[in-house]
Each structure stands twice: as C-alpha cells, then as structure tokens.
Amino acid sequence: MGTDHAGIATQMLVERKVQAEEGLTRHDLGRDKFLDKVWQWKEESGGNITRQLRRLGASVDWNRERFTMDEGFYTAVQEAFVRLYDDGLIYRGKRLVNWDPKLHTAISDLEVVSEDEAGHLWHMRYPLADGEKTLDGLDYIVVATTRPETMLGDAAVAVHPQDERYQHLIGKFVDLPLVTRRIPIIADDYVDLEFGTGCVKITPAHDFNDYAMGQRHGLTMINVLDQDAAILAVPEVYSTDGKPQVQHDEHIPLIYQTLDRYAARDCIVSDLQKAGLLEKVEDHTLKAPRGDRSGLVIEPLLTDQWFVSTKPLAEPAIAAVEDGRIEFVPKQWQNTYFSWMRDIQDWCISRQLWWGHRIPAWYDDEGNFYVGRNEEEVREKHNLGNINLRQDEDVLDTWFSSGLWTFGTLGWPEMTDALKKYHPTDVLVTGFDIIFFWVARMIMMTMHLMKHEDGSPQVPFKTIYVTGLIRDESGDKMSKSKGNVLDPLDLIDGISLEDLLTKRTGNMMQPQLAKKIEKQTRKHFPEGMAAYGTDALRFTLCSLASTGRDIKFDLGRIEGNRNFCNKIWNAASYVLLNCENQDCGQTGGEVELTLADKWIISRLQRTEQKVLAALDSYRFDHAAETLYSFIWNEYCAWYLELSKPVLWDDQASAAQLRGTRRTLVCVLEAALRLAHPLMPYITEEIWQKVKPLVGKGGDSIMLEAYPEFDASKIDEQAEADLNWVREVIEGVRTIRGEMGISPARPIPVLFSQGQTADQEKLNANSQFLIKLAKLESVTWLEAGDEVPLSAMALVGEMEVLVPMAGLIDKDAELARLQKELGKLDAEMKRLNGKLGNAKFVDNAPVDVVAKERAKLAEAEAAANALRQQVEKIQSI
C-alpha cells in the first residue's frame, strides 16, 4: 500500500495555495522553504487516498506503507538512475522538448493533450535572394504557418525534391524578412506537395518535424524564445549537434524583443502586412498541444534534459507480454501496449521542478557532469579532489520512481527477505489510461533492474487487470479540475446538496465551469446523496466491472445494492431469531433434511462453483450477480419461507428441526464467506453472531477459508422436486394475482390429471404448498372424480385447479386462458415451422432437434388442456 508524490500536480497546487494565502511565489520562498510547504500540505491532505482505502475496507499490507518521496524509496530511485546511466541507457542532451511556459518545465509526450482549436494559417511571402524568380516569374515564394512568430528562428525553406515548381530553386536562398538572414532552400521528401504552396519554413529550434529535418540537413538551430515563451533579446544559436555558438551574427529586431509570443505574433503579422509580404490569412483548425496540467499551449524548446533510451528496454518488455509471462485482462489491452511499445520514443525524465527526486548528477565549473549515488562517491570515482561540484537542480519525472514500485517498496536495492518472497508480484489492478505512463514503464524498469538468480529478468507482475474507467452521470471522465468527481466517502456516508456543490465547485481550476457543474449537480443530485455504505458501494463497483472500458456510475444500482445489504441483514436476523439458543446440530445429534434443505444445499454448491469461476476469470460482475441472485431469489425468497412450515410445526421431530436450523445457519455462514470480499463489513458483522451456531471459533471472517464447492452435495433430484413445488405455488399465485383474489384469503386447490410421481410429491410437500400458497385445502382427484369448474394452471401435465365458485369471474378466467393460449400458439407455430424444415431436421445435431420436439409436445399438451378448459367454462 502506498502513494506517489504526483510531482507536477502537487507542486502546482501548493504554489497556488501559497500564492493565495501569502501572496508569494515559490521563488520568493526559496527551494527549501517551499519544499517544507509541500511536505506540510502532504501531511494534511496526503492521507486522503489512504483514508478512502481504509473506509473501503481494502485489505492491504498497511505495515509496508510507502510513499515515493520516503527516504528509503529515494535510495531505490537513485540506484536505478545510476545503474541505467552506467548501462548506457540514460543520457543527457540538448533536445527539443515539450516546454510548459507556465510551469517552466519539460513534460513528456504523454503529458501533452492536443485538441482541435480554431486558429489561422498565415501565408507569408519570402523574397528570393540573388534575383531568382519562380516559374510564374515572381520574386518570392509563399510559406504558410500557424505560428508566425517562429519565423524569427527560421533556418531554411524546404520543398519536395520532385516538385517541378521549385526544382530550379533548390540550393538557392531566400532573404528572411524582418530579420536580415539569408537562408537556403532545401529539398526533403517530408514536404507534402499537395499542402498549401508546397513550401515549408523550417524552424529547427521550435518544431519537432523541423528539428528532425534540421538534423538531416545539418541546419543551425536558432532559438528565439525564453522560458516564458517570450521573445529573446538575443537569439541562441546552436550547431546541428547542439553545441552553443557564442559567436554569431543572428539578431532579433528591437521591437519584438521580450514580447510575449502572442503579442509578437500580432506585431510580426502586422509588420509583414505593412511590407506587403502577407499573402493571405485563412481560418484553420489545428490541434493545439496543451500541457495537461497547466492548460497552456506548450512550446517545443531546445533545452538540456535527461533521457532514457527506451528501445533496448522495450524489447524484453514486449517479449514478456508476447510469450505470456505477463497477461492483460481483458486481453485486448495488450494491443494498446504493443502499439505504443513498438513505436516508443526516448523518455525525457528530467523536470524543472522542486518537488521530486533530485537527479543524482553533479557538475563541475567546466560544465562536465558526473553521475553517482552521492557527492562523495562521485568525487572518489572520478578523482575529482576538491574541485567545485554542484548537484543538478532538476528532479525526475514522477513515473520514473513509480516505475520501480513493485521492488522499490520491498527494500531494493537491498536483497531483503520481503523482496525475495514477494517479487515478482501477482496482479496489477489499474486503469487503461495509465498503461503507457505506468504499466509499460514498470515492466521496462523492473525487467532491466530485477533479475532471477539465473540472470533472467523478473517481471513486476503476472497479470494486469485493467478496470473500466468510472465516468460521471453524464458519461464524462471524472476530474477534479472539471468538478464532476464523486468521492467514494460521500457515497458511503451521504452528503447534502449544499455540501456537494461546495465540494465540486470549491477548488476548480477553471472557475468559469462552476455554473455548469452546479446546474448539472442540482439536476442529478437534487437532494444530495444518501448514505449507501461501503458494502453497497463495493458490491456495486464489482457488479459494474464488466469488460467494457467505461463505467457510467448509476445511483440506481448502488441504491438497489444497499437494499440488498438490508435484505441480508433482515434474513440474518430471521435466522438468528430462530437458531440462537436452539439446537442447530453444532454438537452432533441426529439430523433429518427436508426437500428444501437438500435443495438449498445443492443450490449453494452451484453458487460457489459459479462465484469461484467468476473470480478466477476476473468477472467480478458475474460473481456479484450470482451472489445477489442466490441470496435474494433463492435463499431469502424461497428457502427462508420453506423453513417456516418446519420450524413452526408443533409436530416436527427434533431431527427435522435440527436439520432445518443447521441448514439455515450453515448456508448463511457459507454465503457470508462467499460474499465477504465484495461486502466486507456486513458479512463480518453477521458472521460474528453466526459463527457459534456453526461451531466455529475463529476471530474474523477475514481469516476463514474461502468456500469450496462440493460436487457430492449437488442433488439433482431435490432440485427437480423443488422446482415442482415452486411451479405449483407460482401457478396458484398467478391465478390469485390475476383474478384479484385477496392474498389474505385461503383457497382450496384440486390436483387433476397427475401421475403417481406427482401424487407422491404432493403428499411429501403439502405443508410447503399450504403455507406458501396460502391454501385452505389440497385435494387429489383420481381419474373419473367429478371436477368442479375451476381456474387452471399447468405443472407439466398435471392440472392445478382453483374452484371458481364464489371466487372467480368466468369472463376474467376465459380471458386469462385465451392469453395463455395465444402465447402457446405462437410458440407452436415457431416450433412447427422449424421442425417442418427438412434442412433443420437433417442438419442440426440430434439433441437440438429432440429438444425442439419435446418443447413442441409440451406446448401442444398444454394448449389442449387449456382449450378443453375454455370449452368447459364456456359451456356453462
């Protein structure tokens, strides 16, 4: 159990807090004081996730709780960095990175989100140098851009090598307007002939594609932006390999210097227009890359950063999933993983932040750097003596440390007992949105750093269970900044509308959305949220955990499951009421089981079998559904009712009473254990009361064995017989319900056309029938006995008859029978069509055909019986 330090998000949050409360920036405070503030905040609010997990009843190893910024974990992070560096997998270099001008840090590709935004495409005329002309006789070519301000850093204009319009210009030059710079026209097949004019301005220091082209063509890189994305006074010039060129004659006109990028853009556009160099401006939708934390458009910027060379790490990580050492559940997610891993880019791991793991590298005054576990080690290793050294100011990407989680938490780099015992771990449960961020990086880091004794790589875990993403009531991804989150604690404890509104709109990053969120919240939660409890919440999350990628949270489901908890509670109180201080057979004694007892024991086995299979295959929804249906629809709805005629029977023998009580408590106890992982609290609470009745003395249901299904206790005969009982009862109830006979009124029932087997079942179970169908009497009719005019239900061939006299309206019963007949006719028509088709009879498997024949025969028999009944009633 543990948490990571969420570098960027946390630093941002604390910066805002300090700004709001004290009006200070982090630079005002200084690094150490600012970090104190972060730790302070961590102490106050860092326990939120932990608290939520505790309330949710997570059964984790609290003794081994870790935080990625713990001292011990820092050791692991440093060690990993040093080893990767020594293995040649970490390098430092001047590269183009995604720069966040607000947070002043590099961020990884994954932290950049691009969405369509309305923008413009500016077409600019670049005059040809040396009197060159285009084929049309113009003395300029036209390039288009969405970021005109970058033209200050242009190093070339590129055309496609096969483009006939410009072939004669390749190798010639243009005079870059506004700055006096002569830049070459180069040929590169990256250029799209079809797009725009076919001419592209190339700014290697400010665009990723241009950077790549600059590398291919040996272009100089001219950086014109500072850390705030404002225009520099003096451009920084680098050679293709990233070496700074101190002596250069590049310059930026005074009027643009220090202007913000957007102000500079306006200024440049207007200057070009004045100079007659603006061909046109078009509306253009572009994908604007924004930092996912700051929301600002990121700027590709040339900076010194640390990178992990990921290709060598990715290979074994791909193989581990390919050969099944690691499995994704559901399997389809491996495709997501593969597609990313097979096209992986080097990972920029340095962040210009204060909150995080400081990079273990030291610089001397000449700018040389040395990597080591600490300053002493570095000095010693490189024989540096007493020269000046300063540590790298930057910290590592949070995911770098999270990637070490499975072994870093167990004491690595020490080979602790825990590490030997628990690594590799078994299952990672996670969301698909961090397969790249976390899962892939964990696999890469672990396989490189953790080896078995034979030297082969250890995987971090064997199974990755990918959960759906819980979405809000409108289907949107929940996000604190959007204000549409549901705190699990509020679902557990309940919350008033006012408090919910305050919570959702209180800490928003985009306050302009507050109104919308308020409206939405009032609509969906007009009275806030009721308290549903942990068990209902957990059970609901399980029951929604199907294979889809989205889980739209539905209050209706949790409410239904709260009622389910209530149902279990009430059932348990019935069991305790009837079993506490009674002989439940816990100390032996003769036991006689009724049909109902045998039936519910048999059904329990099937339930156990299904739940176990569901858990094995990570189908928590199936497990939940199976438990719900067994406990409510079988145990409560039928078995508890069937136990009453036995328990309340003065004539019942001690063995019968003992048998029923024992079955009541044993099945309940087993069901509690079965349900415990899904609903921990209520099962524990009830189990404590039930355990003495089953002769158990354990301290907690948590420590009890999980139920195992016992095939020998499956009783097909009992299941069939009890189905017969149910059908009779349901037949009578249907007549009662549809004929409007008061449930309070006991009614006589006659049985006609039955077989010997039916009669035996009737004799054995009449007490059940009388109680559950509220019967006044049961009468078995032999062939030839006089049959009074009755409403009829069929159980197989046997007719269950409720005499109409004084109870039932003739027309109503006729209508009911006609409706039934209508259904049967449709059924018969369908089956006749099927069986009349020679192709079906010839080609379908025999058992399928036999099944259809049996269905038809049954439907025909039932229809005949009903038709006769209709005639009989009509004839009077």
Add this chain to the structure above:
RNA sequence: AGGACUAUAGCUCAGUUGGUUAGAGCGCUACCUUGACAUGGUAGAGGUCGGCAGUUCGAAUCUGCCUAGUCCUACCA
C-alpha cells in the same frame, strides 16, 4: 490519417464456444402492513438486440458495408 471500442427494455448493464420464449437491477402498473424485511412481498406490462446485406438448417452472437457515439496513437506547415 491509422487503430480500437461501443450500440440489447424508459435508465444503467449482463448475454461465455452461433441452438433461451433474449435476462438482471432501477423505474413503471395492480394488489398487499401475513409473526426477517414496505430499503419489503405477490402478480404483471415493457425489446423486430443501431441499419442493410451475407454465411448457416439456425445469428443478439460470425463476415462485409453503412450510421451514430467514445477513446487512443500520429499529425500538414
């Protein structure tokens, strides 16, 4: 631009290798405070499984195309 996923009752979702009368919860209708439970009980209504073709004796399930929606990846200056 590639790739993936989703489409089943008013709502939220199941439906395993093609053979059910297509299911559950909530909601809805009628009746019922009977000794575990009205956060309940009993009985019911409600779906041409997004559309069109195809494969098959047989398709919610397999194939193709289309429509609608969601997401991911890569992006054109």
